[in-house]
Amino acid sequence: MLTDDQNNSADLRPGVLEDLPELGLIAGPELQEKAIKAWMLALGQSSFRRIRDMPGEAVPGSLILKEGGQDLHLRGVTLVALSMAEYFIKAFPQASIDRDVLIAGGLCHDIGKTFECDPENQKRWAADASRNGRPSLRHPIFGAHICLMAGLPESVAHIAACHSAEGDNVQRSLECTIVREADAAWWRVATGAGLVRPDSIPAEFNRMYAQRVNN
Ligand SMILES: [Fe+2]
Ligand SMILES: [Fe+2]
Numbered sequence: 001m002l003t004d005d006q007n008n009s010a011d012l013r014p015g016v017l018e019d020l021p022e023l024g025l026i027a028g029p030e031l032q033e034k035a036i037k038a039w040m041l042a043l044g045q046s047s048f049r050r051i052r053d054m055p056g057e058a059v060p061g062s063l064i065l066k067e068g069g070q071d072l073h074l075r076g077v078t079l080v081a082l083s084m085a086e087y088f089i090k091a092f093p094q095a096s097i098d099r100d101v102l103i104a105g106g107l108c109h110d111i112g113k114t115f116e117c118d119p120e121n122q123k124r125w126a127a128d129a130s131r132n133g134r135p136s137l138r139h140p141i142f143g144a145h146i147c148l149m150a151g152l153p154e155s156v157a158h159i160a161a162c163h164s165a166e167g168d169n170v171q172r173s174l175e176c177t178i179v180r181e182a183d184a185a186w187w188r189v190a191t192g193a194g195l196v197r198p199d200s201i202p203a204e205f206n207r208m209y210a211q212r213v214n215n
Contacts, residue, residue: 009044016040019051019071022078026103031153033103038111038150042143046114057200059139060117063187064200070113073186078106081182102175104152105159109179112143112160140166 016039017023026032039051048054056065056072065072083101088095113122116139125134130180143160159176161167163183172180187205190196194211201211 003100008042012040012049015050015052015086016043021109022075022103022107025082026100028100031100031104031156034150034152035108035156038146038152041150042111042114042146046116046118047120048118054113054117057117058187060122060135062200062202062203063191064197065190065195066197067195070110070117074107074110077109077179077182077186078103080186081106081178084178084182097173097178098155101155101159102178104156105163105175105179106182108143108147108152108156108164109159109183110139110143111146112137112139112141114146115142116141138164138166140164146188197209 009011013036016036020039023032023035026035037139043049043051051074052069052071054070056067056069057063061100079104081193082099085097085099089097115137116135121135123137125132140161140163144157147157147160148154155175157175159179162170162172162176163180167176167180187196191201191205192209192212196211198211
């Protein structure tokens with residue numbers, strides 16, 4: 001049964017399509033539709049109305065883009081993952097990588113940030129972390145919940161759930177491994193290129209990467 005949030009989310013569709021044009025690269029119409037539905041569902045349950053309005057941050061307060069929103073990260077990770085896959089497929093014809101799962105997984109890997117990065121939730125959690133935790137669910141867990149609710153296959157929900165440290169206790173799928181590497185590379189390169197606010201760079205990143213000064 002649809003909740004009120006889901007019923008009211010139809011008007012979110014044009015924004016999802018505009019913010020993530022790479023949804024059009026998903027060849028299977030059913031998978032493409034479910035990925036769109038997942039984003040409508042996630043946004044509909046949050047205080048965000050557009051993906052581009054979500055802060056361009058890795059987790060709340062950490063690695064915040066100087067300019068641009070979460071759409072840039074999702075699109076970038078997807079395109080980096082796709083280029084890695086295309087290289088392997090071209091160089092090694094025997095390499096079998098599911099392109100559609102990779103694209104849907106790349107575009108949905110951080111879908112749970114609608115929950116973890118929602119300022120309303122952060123206010124609640126900060127008020128008394130002893131009640132529900134802070135956060136109660138990190139974005140990989142909430143993201144997997146959204147993916148499954150939207151009817152996306154477990155291969156895509158697995159990418160949302162396990163692209164980060166949450167996946168360290170399982171064997172990741174090949175497509176999840178590619179998204180995970182693309183995700184980590186994206187933040188490292190963004191940091192090195194001076195695209196991230198210096199006050200939001202965690203100590204371990206500061207030790208590893210110097211930020212190029214942009215004029
Ligand atoms: Fe993530
Ligand atoms: Fe990410």
